[in-house]
Amino acid sequence: xxxxxxxxxxxxxxxxxxxxxxxxxxxxxxxxxxxxxxxxxxxxxxxxxxxxxxxxxxxxxxxxxxxxxxxxxxxxxxxxxxxxxxxxxxxxxxxxxxxxxxxxxxxxxxxxxxxxxxxxxxxxxxxxxxxxxxxxxxxxxxxxxxxxxxxxxxxxxxxxxxxxxxxxxxxx
Numbered sequence: 001x002x003x004x005x006x007x008x009x010x011x012x013x014x015x016x017x018x019x020x021x022x023x024x025x026x027x028x029x030x031x032x033x034x035x036x037x038x039x040x041x042x043x044x045x046x047x048x049x050x051x052x053x054x055x056x057x058x059x060x061x062x063x064x065x066x067x068x069x070x071x072x073x074x075x076x077x078x079x080x081x082x083x084x085x086x087x088x089x090x091x092x093x094x095x096x097x098x099x100x101x102x103x104x105x106x107x108x109x110x111x112x113x114x115x116x117x118x119x120x121x122x123x124x125x126x127x128x129x130x131x132x133x134x135x136x137x138x139x140x141x142x143x144x145x146x147x148x149x150x151x152x153x154x155x156x157x158x159x160x161x162x163x164x165x166x167x168x169x170x171x172x
Contacts, residue, residue, distance in 0.1 A: 006084065006160060007158050007159070007160045007164065008036045008037060008083050008084050008158070008159045008160065009034060009035045009036050009037075009156060009157070009158055010035065010036065010037045010038070010039055010083065010088075010156070010157040010158070010159060011031060011032055011035045011037070011038045011039070011154060011155070011156055011157075012038075012039045012040075012041065012119050012137060012139040012154060012155040012156075012157060013028075013038065013039070013040045013041070013044075013053070013139055013142050013154050014040065014041035014042055014043065014065075014092070014119075014120070014121025014122070014138065014139050014140070014141060014142075015041075015042070015043045015065070015121050015122065015124050015140075015141035015142070015143065016040070016043065016044060016045065016049065016141065016142045016143050017043055017045055017141075017143050018044075018045055018046075018049045018143065019045045019046050019048075019049070023045075023046075023048065023049050023052070024049060024052040024053065025142075025171065027171050027172060028142055028154065028171060029052070029055075031154060031156070031169055031171075032053065032055075032058065035058060035156070036057075036058065036059070037058060037059050037060075037061065037083060038053045038054065038058055038059070038060045038061070038062075039060075039061050039062075039081070039088065039090055039119050040053065040060065040061070040062035040063070040090075041062075041063060041065075041090055041091065041092055041119050041120050041121035041122075041138070041139065042062070042063045042064060042065025042066070042091070042092025042093070042121045042122065043065035043066065043092065043121060043122075044062050044064075044065065044072060044075075045072070046072060047072060050062060050072070061079060061081045061090060062075055062090075063075055063076055063077060063078055063079055063090050063091055063092050064076065064077055064092065065092035065093075065121060065122070066092065066093070066122075077091065077092070078090065078091040078110055078111055079091075079111075080111050080113060080115055083159055084159055084160055084161050085161050086116055086117070086159045086161060086162060086163065087113075087114070087115045087116045087117070088115060088116070088117045088118075088119055089107055089110065089111040089115035089117065089118050089119070090118075090119045090120075091110055091111070091118070091119075091120050092120065092121050092122055093120065093121070093122040094110065094118065094120045094122075094136075097127075097131065097136065100118075100131040100132065100134075100136065101131045101132070103132050106132075107134055115134070116134070116135075116162075116163070117134065117135045117136075117137065117163055118134060118135070118136045118137070119137050119138075119139070120136070120137070120138050121138060121139070121141075122138075123138055123140075124140060124141035125138065125140055125141075126138060126139060126140035126153045126155065126168050127140075128155070128166050128168075135163055135166070137155055137157070137166060139153060139154045139155035139168070140152060140153035140154070140155075140168070141153070142154045142171055151170050151171050151172050152170075152171045153168050153169060153170055153171060154168070154169050154171065155167065155168050155169070156169060
């Protein structure tokens, strides 16, 4: 499905570390209203959280990360999803950004094929920039920005064959 003219709204999350039936905070569930797809860049923790994020018709594309329960052990370390023909690579930890910024490393080294965007986690800090022409997004941690109790963050993207918009949401 390429360039259908339909805008796809995508919520990006990472490093949630939530666990249990009622683990997803109401503020996050409210942000997911009107979202078509959820991308989770690792440390999602458990199957119950995956189900809560995908409630209704939302598709959830997640990677494992380095902090998960065994019921999610089958999640991939990385994945590429084509949303309206726009290829998004998702991985938990990409390491340092500098090699990507100066062209020493390319996203296809992680994903095995070219992508048009990289969504990653691990740092708990929101980040968005174009590195060598490729948008790199870290939505931050929806749970805790910096392990000191600061409000977490997530990102909302709009795609219709190309990336149209990225915005960060501070969760209170």
